[in-house]
Amino acid sequence: MTIRLSSRRVREALEREQEEFARLHPLSRQLFEEGHRHYLYGAPSHWFRRWAGKFPVFAKEASGAELRCVDGMRYVDFCLGDTGAMCGHGPRAVAKAASEQLDRGATLMLPTEDASWVGEELTWRFGLPYWGFTTSASDANRAAIRMARMITGREKVLVFNGCYHGSVEEAHVALDAAGTMVMRNGIHPNAVDHERVSVVVEFNDIEALEEKLATKDVACVLTEPFMTNYGMVAPAPGFHQALREATRRHGTLLLIDETHTFSSGPGGYSQLHGLEPDMLVLGKAVGGGIPVGLYGVNAEVARRMWNAVPKVDPTKVRQSAHLGFGGTLAGSALQVAAVRAVLAEVLTPAAFAHMVGLAESLAARMRQVLGEFALPWYVEQLGARVETMFAPAPPMNAADVNAGRDGDLEALLHVYFLNRGVLITPFHCMLLMCPASATADADRYVEVLKEFCKFVVTECSESEVRA
Structure with missing residues (x-):
């Protein structure tokens, strides 16, 4: 049996999570609004606006695989500066x-x-x-x-x-x-x-x-x-x-x-x-x-x-x-x-062995969770990277990726995880391990993934499912 999601319900859930994000990040929102007085798109790089909460988290400090924002929230960081911090923060x-x-x-x-x-x-x-x-x-x-x-x-x-x-x-x-x-x-x-x-x-x-x-x-x-x-x-x-x-x-x-x-x-x-x-x-x-x-x-x-x-x-x-x-x-x-x-x-051979091993383990656990909830999503893993893709089979090219892409569902996943202290790459649903990433970080991701899957099945699925 495969779960089908309602576009309308996904959109409604996204709006609720975005409201919660704004409640949790008042100082970040204020700083972003102030940034529009000085920056073309509100922050030093226009890329920084591309977060699902409608405005970016403003960072306070980061160390290893953890980041803390100006609003006091701590995040397990699987974004790692979209690879720029693959060494971890502050090595x-x-x-x-x-x-x-x-x-x-x-x-x-x-x-x-x-x-x-x-x-x-x-x-x-x-x-x-x-x-x-x-x-x-x-x-x-x-x-x-x-x-x-x-x-x-x-x-x-x-x-x-x-x-x-x-x-x-x-x-x-x-x-x-x-x-x-x-x-x-x-x-x-x-x-x-x-x-x-x-x-x-x-x-x-x-x-x-x-x-x-x-x-x-x-x-x-x-x-x-x-x-x-x-x-x-x-x-x-x-x-x-x-x-x-x-x-x-x-x-x-x-x-x-x-x-x-x-x-x-x-x-x-x-x-x-x-x-x-x-x-x-x-x-x-x-x-x-x-x-x-x-x-x-x-x-x-x-x-x-x-x-x-x-x-x-x-x-x-x-x-x-x-x-x-x-x-x-x-x-x-x-x-x-x-x-x-x-x-x-x-980024030594020993560090890569740790990072890749953690990614392999995490990918396997993610596939198990998706299977438990009958969600037709695919998990890809390459070295220290893992990605959830909203399609049942691996894509062969960009056209396949585009066919399975759901902008609202991607945004919902991102802001849902943000609201629960997990940071992933904002451009799609990709995670990256660094030498400081730990099993406890992967455990936290799997915990939130289970909550998210239960949430979308309960709140976003259509009333009928198909065998």
């Missing part, structure tokens, strides 16, 4: 390294000794020999795309429907219901001719991928190895083998964005599953809260880059090294010190 090793480096100088336009250790560690973990720093994963993706265009002589970037790769212009596209490329989420095209520079197909659609690559005008495919941003979508069996073979055959570079999938293990999803990207990007978590992006390239890409821009030009004393990417703060002493602390002391 001691990063705080110490950053503080000591700040005392010695944060940004010098000169390398430090830490850079050698970090380069060796990145190569060992991710299997690519050459690396560069930026100030965000968005910047790292843009740098990699620029390099791909430089060495292939091609303009187009192929992405998958439902992707998110930061503020990369070429990736701000999607497929509409008719399969036509459009701007995603109403994003302004920013004077970019996306017909000229962007290609988009559905994830796991090898036939469409082959068709687009056969034109021989795609510089690179930019993809997560396991989609996480629109909803968690696993690669189909054989997908990565076909993707790698097709890109090589058509002279297209493969750029894998591991900003989120780094949660798979010490070397990310690519290392765990033996993928062989030409280029790889990291961001967010790798700096432990210090803004950092990283791009890595294989030996062949490096060789082709050096052919285009030699490492040393003996005819010039002061060689230009701008290349159209990077920045004054990229590769700063502070960034490098933070990355060393993260890789050496925080």
